[in-house]
Amino acid sequence: MDLKLDHHSEDNLTIVDVEGEIDVYTAPRLRELLIDLVNKGNFHLLVNMEKVDFLDSTGLGVLVGGLKRVRAHDGSLELVCTQERILKIFRITGLTKVFGIYSSVDEAKEMHGRDK
């Protein structure tokens, strides 16, 4: 399956819906979207990975790159992910300590609202 990307804003938060496989072939598209969002002033990003079938280190690199960019503007990049096979790669690389990872968009929105 290819990669499908969509995004919308709610209050101060931009939700990026990702569906499909994030790998060395498709990751550049996600990277371009995150850069574009930051360049347009969206500094609080929530990447919904509930429909991601596959994620490799290239995808992780793109997410880390996005995090660096939003942090440069005192922003945030957090994730929604409950799939064990995707969470495993975050654990192996120690990135569970770097990203806020939530079990639903609603939970992430609630936490984001508290932090505002």
Add this chain to the structure above:
Amino acid sequence: MATVELTFSALPAHVRTARLVATAIARRTGVDEAILDEVRLAVGEACSRAVEAHRLHCPDEPVRIELRDDEGRFEVTVTDVAPSDDVAPRVLAANGNPMPEMAGLGLAVIAGLADDVEVLPGPKGMCIRMSWPASSDGVTATA
């Protein structure tokens, strides 16, 4: 010992094909369903690394992957012919610009996923050999 060999052009789009082939053969070899995702990810990482190394150094050379059913183990060897001093090549975006964020992560992920890993730099490239347990009568195990 049953072996499948695959060579493919150093294009990111072909990494997915390599993953699918590796997963199919792993399943047929009798690798437990619970670790097929690990096989898929580790093979993808090794192939991504090889493809990016080739894109940097020798884009016309194909990447080679060998999948073996070896006495109760499923063994995968990914071989490239890019200079081996470049262990963690920069990933290039579709437009050719570097994506420096991921350098080195791929090998770390492979080490965390494969049951047994060997990284063998050679004068003409690098060879990553990984293996996982498989049932001795692979096809029967998946029937």
